[in-house]
Amino acid sequence: MKVVEPEEWQAARKELLAREQELAAAHEAVRNARQQLPMVRVDKPYAYRGADGEVGLLDMFEGRRQLIVYHFMFDPSWDQGCKWCSYLVDNIGHLSHLHVRDTTLALVSRAPIEKILPFRERMGWTLPWYSSYGSDFNDDFRATLDKAEQGGASVFLRDGDTVFHTYSAFGESMDLVHTVDNYLDLTPLGRGDNMNWLRHHDRY
Template sequence: MTTTKQPLPSVVSLEEWKLALDQFLVKEKALTRARDALSAERRKLPVVKVAKNYTFQGESGPVSLLDLFEGRRQLIVYHFMYAPDWKAGCGGCSWVADAMTHPAHLHARDTSLVMVSRAPLEKLEQYRSRMGWAYPIPWYSSYESDFNYDVGVTTAEGEKHGASVFIRDGNTIYRSYFTGARGVEYLGSLWTYLDLTPFGRQETWEDSPEGWPQTEPYGWNRRHDEYGV
């Protein structure tokens, strides 16, 4: 009977492992600091006013882009690829939805997270039921709306995935950021979503413009059923 040896990283002594790990962690910490600096630069990006009115279909009927904020200052829209004639939603977008954080943590930072697709609402609800997503991330249909076209995720080449960030001043809405392609790969935790927004994590250590809302770290976050207690 023949056996195939499975590939394995180098096996070393404990001392050699600790040395290699310590050397690697220096590089990893440098990457973390570089990512923090990039997020700070993102928070200082200009914004563009959303001039057009859009209508979406949700579980409770037609809603506007302003309604998607649910009264909060910031809104993250995940553009879930699901064309009207598709039999199922995009597999890669389904992975992103599988990993989405519990929305309560984002709500505690005045931020809403929703998904938007072009497929009719009935298809979205059927697919959500099939996937059995545990967290109540709202999912809206932009069917018969220009929204997907205007934000650049439906083009002559077809559907694209991505994440758009919006911020409002009263009833006036601005678009602050967009990422697509591999830019969505690291999304999942509340931190990665908040890092996309103009206000960021809203903690005092962040390099943010003067007047941005900020509190001490580790003092505001709770278990998802403890906010408001």
């Protein structure tokens, strides 16, 4: 980066603003297309375990119309959850802002609930977290491929007691919810070329 006079900086900033506006328009077009995706009825009776016992997919809505499930990577053989997924959950804001929009957010992992709850307490999180241990949920929604897990999100819509799957995203498609990275994108040093620094937040 070079050092310039304010006038030259303002000209460069104006040029970048035009590109940011183009990007914002593209993002809006993608958002609109996402909301117009067709949906699939979910008929399989999935069973999960939460802090208060067994629940079904319909219960996870907590009475709201929309449900966002984050597929949190936590293999049954692991002693702690994935640091990448933990980084994402650390980016989640106050859930009341989703609840007022008739939307519930919950985590689902393959690990038994007996492993999930102590890790949730260690991380200081309070959002709902369910175990899909022993079910086909991860496989059916492609959060497990060839026995390997991947973090991602699946979105569901409820119409009465009928549930529909409307959207899923994995990998780079999840970048938009990494708010810390998006903040870093505003800085001259950016987010960096690698994530070798990443730890669970209580291990820095």
